[in-house]
Each structure stands twice: as C-alpha cells, then as structure tokens.
Amino acid sequence: xxxxxxxxxxxxxxxxxxxxxRAYRVFTALLRNPLSVLGGVIILxxxxxxxxxxxxxxYSATGQDLxxxxxxxxxxxxxxxxxxxxxxxxxxxxxxxxxxxxxxxVALISAPLGLLLGAVAGYFGGWTxxxxxxxxxxxxxxxxxxxALAFVAALGPGINNAIIAIAITSWPAYARIARAETLTxxxxxxxxxxQMQGASPFRVIVGHVLPLxxxxxxxxxxxxxxxxxxxxxxxxxxxxxxxxxxxxWGAMISRGRTFILDQWWVATMPGFAIIIVSLGFCFLGDGxxxxxxxxxxxx
Amino acid sequence: xxxxxxxxxxxxxxxxxxxxxxRRLLAILGFVATVLLTFLGLLAITFFIGRVIPIxxxxxxVGDRASSEVYEAARVAMGLDQPLxxxxxxxxxxxxSGDLGQSVSTGRSVVEDLSRFFPATLEMAxxxxxxxxxxxxxxxxxxxxxxxxxIDQIIRVVGLLGYSMPAFWLGLVGLAVFYARLRWxxxxxxxxxxYDGLVQPVTGLLLVDSLLAGEIDIFWNAITHLILPAxxxxxxxxxYIARMTRSFMLDQLSQExxxxxxxxxxxxxxxxxxxxxNPIRVPLITVIGLSYAGLLEGSVMIxxxxxxxxxxxxxxxxxxxxxxxxxxxxxxxxxxxxxxxxKISDVLYRVLDxxxx
Numbered sequence: 080x081x082x083x084x085x086x087x088x089x090x091x092x093x094x095x096x097x098x099x100x101r102a103y104r105v106f107t108a109l110l111r112n113p114l115s116v117l118g119g120v121i122i123l124x125x126x127x128x129x130x131x132x133x134x135x136x137x138y139s140a141t142g143q144d145l146x147x148x149x150x151x152x153x154x155x156x157x158x159x160x161x162x163x164x165x166x167x168x169x170x171x172x173x174x175x176x177x178x179x180x181x182x183x184x185v186a187l188i189s190a191p192l193g194l195l196l197g198a199v200a201g202y203f204g205g206w207t208x209x210x211x212x213x214x215x216x217x218x219x220x221x222x223x224x225x226x227a228l229a230f231v232a233a234l235g236p237g238i239n240n241a242i243i244a245i246a247i248t249s250w251p252a253y254a255r256i257a258r259a260e261t262l263t264x265x266x267x268x269x270x271x272x273x274q275m276q277g278a279s280p281f282r283v284i285v286g287h288v289l290p291l292x293x294x295x296x297x298x299x300x301x302x303x304x305x306x307x308x309x310x311x312x313x314x315x316x317x318x319x320x321x322x323x324x325x326x327x328w329g330a331m332i333s334r335g336r337t338f339i340l341d342q343w344w345v346a347t348m349p350g351f352a353i354i355i356v357s358l359g360f361c362f363l364g365d366g367x368x369x370x371x372x373x374x375x376x377x378x
Numbered sequence: 379x380x381x382x383x384x385x386x387x388x389x390x391x392x393x394x395x396x397x398x399x400x401r402r403l404l405a406i407l408g409f410v411a412t413v414l415l416t417f418l419g420l421l422a423i424t425f426f427i428g429r430v431i432p433i434x435x436x437x438x439x440v441g442d443r444a445s446s447e448v449y450e451a452a453r454v455a456m457g458l459d460q461p462l463x464x465x466x467x468x469x470x471x472x473x474x475s476g477d478l479g480q481s482v483s484t485g486r487s488v489v490e491d492l493s494r495f496f497p498a499t500l501e502m503a504x505x506x507x508x509x510x511x512x513x514x515x516x517x518x519x520x521x522x523x524x525x526x527x528x529i530d531q532i533i534r535v536v537g538l539l540g541y542s543m544p545a546f547w548l549g550l551v552g553l554a555v556f557y558a559r560l561r562w563x564x565x566x567x568x569x570x571x572x573y574d575g576l577v578q579p580v581t582g583l584l585l586v587d588s589l590l591a592g593e594i595d596i597f598w599n600a601i602t603h604l605i606l607p608a609x610x611x612x613x614x615x616x617x618y619i620a621r622m623t624r625s626f627m628l629d630q631l632s633q634e635x636x637x638x639x640x641x642x643x644x645x646x647x648x649x650x651x652x653x654x655x656n657p658i659r660v661p662l663i664t665v666i667g668l669s670y671a672g673l674l675e676g677s678v679m680i681x682x683x684x685x686x687x688x689x690x691x692x693x694x695x696x697x698x699x700x701x702x703x704x705x706x707x708x709x710x711x712x713x714x715x716x717x718x719x720x721k722i723s724d725v726l727y728r729v730l731d732x733x734x735x
Contacts, residue, residue: 220419225693225708343551343558354542358542
C-alpha cells in the first residue's frame with residue numbers, strides 16, 4: 080500500500096492516520112488554488128530567510144560604512160545603503176527574523192488566550208458569559224492601533240512590550256469566534272456523553288471543545304497576521320516598537336523619512352518587504368478559509 | 379349604557395400604540411445603557427493603562443525632570459493616597475466634567491489641546507471618506523456586475539493592498555512621487571508657510587474658514603496640502619468599501635428577483651442600480667461608518683508622515699515625550715468618537731432597515 084493510499088483510506092485505523100489523512104487532503108486542496116500556493120511560498124521564504132539570515136545577508140545588519148552612505152541601489156547594494164552606509168538589503172533580510180518573532184509570539188499569546196476565554200464563556204453561559212463577553216466587546220469596540228499605542232506608552236517602548244500590546248488588542252476577536260463555535264458544540268450529543276462519564280468542565284473544554292475550534296481559529300489567525308505585521312511596523316515607525324539599531328522594517332522606514340525627497344530607496348525598500356509578507360498571509364488565509372470553511376467561499 | 383364598540387377599538391389601538399412606544403422607549407434606554415457601559419469600559423481601560431501599569435504613575439504624568447514639589451503636588455492632585463476604586467470614581471467624575479489633566483509638553487490642559495487639534499483630523503478624515511465613498515461604491519458595483527473583468531481584478535488587488543500596505547509607507551511614497559518629483563501637490567503641513575496664521579480660526583476646518591474669510595488663495599493652497607494625505611486615507615477606505623460593495627452586490631445579483639427583472643426585460647442598468655443596489659444601501663451605511671471610524675485611527679500614522687497638526691500628531695508627540703495625560707486624553711477622545719460612530723451606524727441600520735425594526 081502506497082503512502083498516498085494509506086493517507087486517503089476511507090476508514091482510518093488510528094487517530095494518527097485520520098489526522099494525517101485530513102492534513103493531506105487540506106494540503107492538496109490548497110495546492111489547487113494558485114494564490115494560496117503563492118501565499119504559502121511567500122511564508123516559506125520568510126521562514127527560510129529568517130533561519131538562514133546569517134548566510135543569506137551579504138553584509139552585516141549593523142556594520143557601518145560611512146564612506147558609502149546613502150548610495151542608490153546597485154549591483155553591490157541591491158537596495159542601496161542608508162544614512163550610516165548600512166546595506167538595506169541585508170537589513171531587510173535580518174529584519175525578517177524580527178517580523179517572524181513578532182508574528183509568532185502574538186499568535187502564540189493571543190490565540191490560546193482568546194480561545195480559552197471564548198470557550199469558557201460559551202460553555203458555562205449565564206453570568207460568566209455575560210461578564211467575559213462584555214469585556215471582550217469593550218476591547219473590540221476600541222480602535223486596535225490606538226489601544227496598542229497607549230499600552231506601549233505605559234509599558235515603555237521596545238519590541239517585547241510591542242508584542243504584549245499587540246497581543247492584548249488581538250485576543251477579543253478570537254474569543255468571539257471560540258464562543259460562537261462552543262455554543263454550537265456544547266449541545267451536541269458527544270459532549271453530553273463525555274459529561275455523563277463524569278468529565279470535569281476543564282476536561283470537556285480542553286479535550287473536546289477546543290480541538291474543534293482550531294480550524295476556524297487557524298483561518299482567522301492567518302488572516303489577522305497581515306494586520307499584526309502592519310501594527311508592529313506602525314509601532315516601529317512611530318519609535319515605540321523595536322529600537323535602533325535593530326533592523327525592524329517599520330523602524331527602517333521611519334529612518335528613511337528624512338531622506339524621502341532625495342534618497343527614496345531608504346524608506347521605500349523595507350515597505351516592499353512588509354507588503355509582500357502581509358500579502359502572503361492574506362493569500363494563505365484566503366486559501367485556508369476556502370478549504371477548511373467552504374461555506375464562506377468568495378466572501 | 380352599553381360599551382360602544384368603536385371606543386373599545388380605540389382603546390385597543392391606543393393600548394397597542396402605548397405598548398409600541400414603551401417598547402421603543404425600552405430600546406432607546408437599552409441603547410443608551412450599552413453606550414454608557416462601553417464608555418465606562420473605555421474609561422476603565424485608560425485608567426488601567428495610566429494608573430495601574432506604570433510603576434510610578436506620578437512620574438509618568440509629570441516626567442522625570444520635575445522637581446520634588448511638583449511631584450508631590452501632582453501626587454496629591456491625582457489622589458494617589460486613596461484606594462484604586464475611589465481613584466477610578468474620581469477619574470470618571472473628572473472626565474465627565476471635562477477635565478483630562480495638564481499636558482506636560484504643551485503646558486496647556488489636554489482638553490484645550492484636543493479641541494485645537496481635532497478639527498484638522500476631522501477635515502482630513504472627512505475628505506478621505508468622501509473620496510472612498512464616491513469612488514469605492516461605484517467601483518464595487520461595477521466589479522460585481524462584470525465579474526472577472528479587468529475592473530473586477532483591479533478591485534481585488536486594491537482590496538488586498540488595502541489590507542497589506544502600511545498607510546505611513548504609502549504616504550511617504552506619495553510625498554516622494556507627487557510632491558518631490560511631480561510637484562503636483564503641496565508638501566507637509568496644512569498650508570504653505572507664508573499663508574500660515576492669516577485666517578482666523580472659526581470652525582478650525584481650514585477649507586471652511588478660508589471660504590468664510592473670502593480668502594480663495596488660501597482655500598486652494600489648503601486643498602493642495604490636503605489632497606495627498608486625504609487621498610492616502612481615501613485609498614484605504616476605498617479598498618474596504620469597494621470590496622464590501624462588491625460582495626453585497628454579488629449576493630443581490632444572484633437573487634431570484636433580479637433574474638425576474640432581467641427576464642421581464644428591464645434594462646441592465648436599472649436592474650443593477652435600482653433592483654440590486656437599493657437593498658444594499660442600508661448595510662453600506664454601516665460599512666461606511668466603520669470605515670470612517672477606521673480613518674480616524676489611520677490618521678494617527680498619516681499625520682506623523684505629513685506633519686499634519688491633528689490629534690494623531692499630538693498623540694505621537696505625547697507618546698515620545700511620555701506625556702501620559704495627553705496620551706490617555708487622545709486615546710479616550712479617539713476611542714469615544716470611534717465607539718460613537720459605530721453605535722450611530724448601528725442605530726441608522728436599525729432605523730432604515732424595515733426588517734430590523
């Protein structure tokens with residue numbers, strides 16, 4: 080029996096086989112959509128660039144070369160150099176590590192937090208639900224960027240605080256989704272069966288409700304990543320996110336502001352990196368939604 | 379004397395009417411209550427940010443260069459010797475009586491600063507939303523009616539770019555191209571330097587004030603300065619509005635009454651603009667409201683790029699100077715306007731849509 084047959088078998092013999100089969104089906108469905116392939120490739124390149132930055136970057140991210148400052152794009156410096164003679168292309172490559180860290184940590188903090196709060200609210204209902212969702216709605220009704228700015232102002236500038244602030248402003252959307260999913264799952268018979276076997280609410284939520292929320296969560300998180308990248312870049316641009324000399328893309332654009340009228344490449348080049356990576360997450364998220372949640376296709 | 383049947387009917391009608399008024403009253407009361415609760419929540423968040431997170435809130439407000447007398451005075455003025463719940467009540471009372479504290483960097487009260495800077499932001503966001511609606515709605519309708527055409531593809535790309543392009547970056551590129559290269563528009567700021575301060579502020583909206591003063595030159599100058607930042611904002615609202623319009627229209631165009639109209643021989647233009655477009659006007663209002671509120675947020679970044687003397691610029695300056703009263707005041711005002719616009723579009727939706735009544 081080939082691996083493919085094992086993956087696509089109609090009656091899987093183990094949980095592992097069922098999961099692997101499902102993942103394989105999602106993967107092949109994604110491959111049929113050119114845009115989601117493009118998105119996946121972009122994200123893959125981002126990850127590889129971040130991992131291989133020391134070998135890919137032709138120059139150091141912080142090494143200054145004042146004789147060669149503000150040089151236009153050329154064969155030696157593909158994206159030109161900045162006001163300290165640093166190679167912008169190398170800085171963009173090193174910056175991918177920062178972007179990936181921000182995106183990853185925000186997802187790791189806010190998604191589980193929102194998931195748990197939403198599932199608890201939906202599962203218990205009543206006052207728990209009202210209080211938790213009231214807080215969620217207040218956060219949701221606030222402009223995200225402004226809220227993140229205010230949090231960073233209180234916590235102090237820096238990349239860690241920027242990540243915390245963005246995570247604080249991102250979880251409410253996930254809580255809403257998790258609650259909506261939990262409400263439909265809560266009344267199903269298999270939950271009743273687990274409850275009758277004496278499972279604690281904790282066990283029901285973590286073991287049986289949350290796993291069913293993950294697919295809609297993955298879609299939403301992927302789609303939100305573009306927004307996270309933009310917010311992080313915005314914080315960096317204002318000077319509250321990653322601090323110099325870190326090659327964060329938003330902070331790099333901010334440095335290039337002074338030279339925008341004559342040396343356009345300093346501010347423009349990191350922007351292209353932001354756009355490409357954000358587009359990658361949008362494409363992949365759209366593709367995932369079409370595959371995992373066919374109801375909302377094309378919206 | 380026997381009961382007159384007409385009176386009974388009148389009583390019945392009156393009863394129904396009073397019941398309807400009562401239900402409407404309850405709905406209004408419920409609405410006011412949710413708005414108030416949301417505002418209280420907003421206040422709780424800003425209170426938390428300003429008084430609980432910083433290790434030393436006094437230092438956060440007066441700055442580290444303050445003398446010890448100033449520090450002590452601020453500490454007492456902020457009521458920090460009292461327990462947190464009481465501090466919160468004081469904070470809420472202060473905000474409702476229009477006191478947001480003093481700004482360290484400008485030396486004026488935050489309320490005064492905000493009322494001075496807000497009109498510039500309002501002007502830019504309003505022109506931005508007008509651009510977004512005037513271009514976005516027709517483009518969305520055309521994209522939906524000619525699915526797969528070039529316009530449809532362009533709208534898709536624009537929609538995606540609206541999601542993935544940093545607003546401040548687009549502003550910078552716009553400055554480099556349209557100001558530095560082509561000289562089509564004015565540079566940063568609201569006016570050229572030699573026009574500055576010539577118009578007496580009445581509304582604070584330069585376009586209105588210059589017309590009121592009869593200064594046509596200044597009016598045109600203000601337009602050349604306003605058009606680029608407003609277009610950048612307009613691009614983002616266009617992207618969102620066009621995408622939503624397209625998706626609403628596609629829903630409508632697949633309905634049976636549209637097919638019926640087409641079979642009947644109604645001209646395609648009427649099918650699109652009357653049969654399909656009329657029902658989506660109400661949901662579009664919500665979309666436009668959300669987009670307008672979003673522009674207020676977007677203007678924070680844009681104002682930094684264009685040195686636009688609005689509330690966003692005020693906020694970022696305050697952030698960099700760690701001027702906490704100014705930061706929280708601007709956050710509060712932007713948040714309140716944001717919530718207000720959202721709730722208003724919510725109400726409009728309910729009033730205008732007969733099904734939601």
